[in-house]
Amino acid sequence: MRRRKTIVDVAKECGLSQATVARVLNGQKNIQVKGNTRERVLSAAQKIGYSRNALAASLRRQKTNTIAISIADITNPFFPELIKAIQDTMRQYGYSVIQLNNEWNPDIEQEHFQYMIQTCVDGAIISPSHPTTNLDPLGIIPFVLLTNSEDFPAYDTVGNDSKEGMNLALERLYELGHREIALFVGGSMSSGSSWRLEVFHNFYERKGLEAPTNMHVDCEFSINSLISFEKARNSMEKFLAGSNLPTAVFASNDILGLATLQVANDKGINVPDQLSVVGMDGIFSGEVSYPPLTTVNKNRAEIGRMAALTLIEKIKQPIGWETKKLTLPCNLIERGSTGRA
Template sequence: MKKRATIVDVAKECGVSQATVARVLNGQTGIRTKESTKKRVLAAAKKVGYQRNAIAANFRLQQTNSIAVSIADITNPFFPELVKGIQEVLRAEGYSVIQLYNDWDTDVEQEHFDYMVRTCVEGAIISPSASTTRFDALQSTPFVLLSNSDKFSMHDTVGNDSRSGMRLALERLYQLGHRRIALFVGGSMRSGSNWRAELFREFHRERGLSVGSDLILESDYGVSSTSSFVAARKIMNSFLDQPDLPTAIFSSNDILALATLQVANEKGIDVPDRLSVVGMDGIFSGEVSYPPLTTVQKNRREIGRTAAVALLDKIRSSKEGPVRRQLLGCKLLERGSMGPATSGSVD
């Protein structure tokens, strides 16, 4: 392997001191250098194939022009569009993105925080792996969290208004005559998940309806999307065998909903005539499922862009501002997996 050319090689080639070469190649202006000397240095650098080590130079200046993005699950199709939004904003401002994932391991997450400090990233955008995640290690590193959980109310956050999004789905199902609705929660999430069951019960109370514990299903939390899908299939294989099925199932994410849809198809349960299936997130797989999945769509790219802008504001601010919590709205995409209730409805 060819050895990387250094300032020493450039100095030997053009016959000037290493200090002079460094001044020219680093663009230093404190000491004047003859124009003819600059030309000699630049010509020598090109000849020996010298490339400036921007990383080393930035470390000396404590400026790396890099932002870390930390997520828990690299297999979750929710994140690519979100990271794309982050990168669009940061690249336009001259920053590079370092992507880190911890596989729901809080110890690995803390190691990544230490890495961020050691490598002098200028900021971080973090999707916490747990509601107990600690950010002490980041010290003076500016960061923004991707979360809508009240558990992180002391930090700047950007997330979806998932509560309103879930209500949109439940209200539409109610309009379609559904009175026996099941809630399926779990999968690739961990922090702030209890509110879904609370909102579900509240929705039923407001309409004078009872909801049995048998209609709230839980899968494993904080697992990869692949494991989540497998676990959801197992639960639905059992649940959909019971004689008294609900007329609709709302799932807390599209992975659970797609598993539900797949098992229903395998068992010959007609969707949506016999069972309506609704998910949440708006991932691409839902568009090409059979039938196409109705879902509460989250604007993932806009979340990423908003988080990136919020982080840049923190980096550039000369003083600490008030904590900002930004929630972006959701919308219901009605597709083929949702329809009017044909049984279990109220006249």
């Protein structure tokens, strides 16, 4: 098997020292070489088919120009757009991106942290699999967290203001005349359920109304979107078969919202005439559903971009860094699933 060409081969080919060759091939713009030599090197490199070995360079420079993203599950519709934004932004700044899925498994997540250290990534963007994720193993690797929770007060975070987003939806439903709003939450969202309930009750209190009782639908939420959807359907079916019906449903994510839509359609409940539905996240499926799903949109592209920019800043200025916490606003996208009560 033919050995890979190195800088030394180029040097031999053009009769210059490897130092000079290196300067031409990888030096910054402000290097000093005679125009003549530059061409000699370049054509020699071209001729023998030289390609820089990034491993060697990274080892020597103690810098890989690579960052890692750690998320739970790429098949979760929430993530791809986020990842794309990170990749795009990083690319512009000369960084490559390694993306790792932990399947919500803390052990795999920890393995990935080890991997990051071993491969010497320059930084990391992490969506913690659990509120208890131990980030200490990352050591001195600069990182930014993708989370809006207060579970990680000491770290840099970029996330959405979900509470405010939820209020946006409730306020709009109120404006449309809805008073009997059901709250549909996925159970296993760790800390998720409780604050949602809180926001819900605060909202009614603010309006001087009694929060409706028996309007709280809870379903198991799995690590698999499809299974979650199935469970959500079942819960919603049971709920809508009951006696006290809401005029609107606020679902704490789009999967739950879509399940609500499907059940309503099946039961012949017209959306939005008889029932309004609002989801949360803004995933693609919500745009192609029937009717298209009104949702509290999280701007994933923006989150990704901001996380990337923050990380780059942090990489460049590792000392004297003060913790940054970015909370981006959600926005309500009104589509066909909401209307007057």
